Amino acid sequence: MQGLSHQISLELLSDYAGTFGFLLMTGIAVVSIMIKNKRSKKAVLTLETNQSNNLHEPVSLHPEINAALCVGCGSCVKACPEGKILQLVNNKSSLVYPTKCVGHGACEQTCPLGAIDLVFGTKTRGMEIPRISPDFETNIAGLYIAGELGGMGLIRNAVKQGRLASYHAISKLKNVKHATDVDIFIVGAGSAGFSAALAAKENNCRYKIIDQNTFGGTIYNFPRQKIVTSHPLEFPIAGQVKFKSNIVQKEKLLDVFTQIKDENNLIINEKENFLSLKKLNNQIFSVETSKGTYTAKKVILCMGVRGTPRRLGLANEDLPKVAYNLIDPSEYQNSSVAIVGGGNAGLEAAQYLSKSDLKNKVHLIVRGGPENAFIKANERNQKLVFELEKKKQITIHYNSCVKVIEKDFILIDKAGGDLKLANHALFIFAGAEVPFKFLMSLGVTIDKAHGEKRKLSIA
Ligand SMILES: Cc1cc2nc3c(=O)[nH]c(=O)nc-3n(C[C@H](O)[C@H](O)[C@H](O)COP(=O)(O)OP(=O)(O)OC[C@H]3O[C@@H](n4cnc5c(N)ncnc54)[C@H](O)[C@@H]3O)c2cc1C
Structure with missing residues (x-):
């Protein structure tokens, strides 16, 4: 009798446990659906707001999501290093902040179902882009384009593309029978050009790499101590270079570059400007620079997009106080400085120059209002600048533009009226003239991309 009641109570207990387990699982499922729905509604709202503010067109490389394949697993949402640019809407991934996408490509890499393609431009907004093959060769056989000049930003992409373009060029060298001064001629010694030159060195090729300015390219021009986000870089010879939490200071990054350069005796010809090239015998190139003319079997253009600031x-505008980059903020102290531009470069300059120990009066001049002036900047920079504005460490002049530049002051057109600001230094971050006209003069085809799929080699 006692055994029977013990057995019944065990059965009851197991029934209770089963019911409890079932209820718990159902509860968790209901809560998670509620959270998902709430997030989805918020994402729809963000999307609608961005659309009504005309912020629905991506400005560079971006993901195109195939809704038929997407199962809403959210791996792309988690993978995006820029924050909440992708979000789930009705259980499908959606690009809710199109203008903030910088084309990392992590979403495409992570999607387990291949539901994401990376594309340039959209049906309504075309984007100019040099025509390059998946091996980075242009329409001119033997002429390559790697790095940001090809349309993709980021140091990691530039290093990868320089390496791959160079490997491809090297693999075709044997087909060129003519004697030349060098096998591979590389223009630009930023991340892409450096990586391309290392690949040439690795394969015992005769190479020449030139830069109109300095080794390091855009990185060299970053402000002192700028924090750079960088995923592991894969260099020829040196192999993988990793940074803690994928964050590194500009100086450290340049030190790593310099160490690799020196260890491999890589010769970089600085202050040499690439002027033109032409094909000889339909086989080899004659490359003209500010210091001479060279023949080469292959040419890799790694010129970036910042050669000529806008x-x-x-x-x-030629006054010495006007600058188009900020390298050492500590040179500016107790000064009235103005910064033009609401992109990352402008916002970062505002942060550096407003550091309290410098005692500067900082004016940030932007064309749009608070809702759209900073659409090209990342969330972190926007947040920091709004905080500085709140603490009155900077003054943001919305709906404004510079009208007059004089030695000690500038005049800005601020929502219709003129405002005179004392000024000792003026930084202009209005982007750069992308050298597509120059490329066209060399015979390179520039396409207008409207979101067509193309095969890309991206990390
Ligand atoms: C403010 C700012 C912040 C950024 N932050 C990050 C970040 O945190 N993480 C990240 O991954 N990326 C960042 N980027 C992007 C990254 O810096 C670039 O995508 C990358 O450096 C591009 O490398 P590249 O080799 O293609 O071109 P570049 O580094 O621009 O090198 C091109 C080189 O070509 C040379 N050149 C151009 N024309 C000629 C010519 N006619 N003759 C000879 N030489 C020539 C130039 O002088 C230059 O040295 C940032 C960019 C900016 C502007």
């Missing part, structure tokens, strides 16, 4: 087109 100017405001105003009188006195």
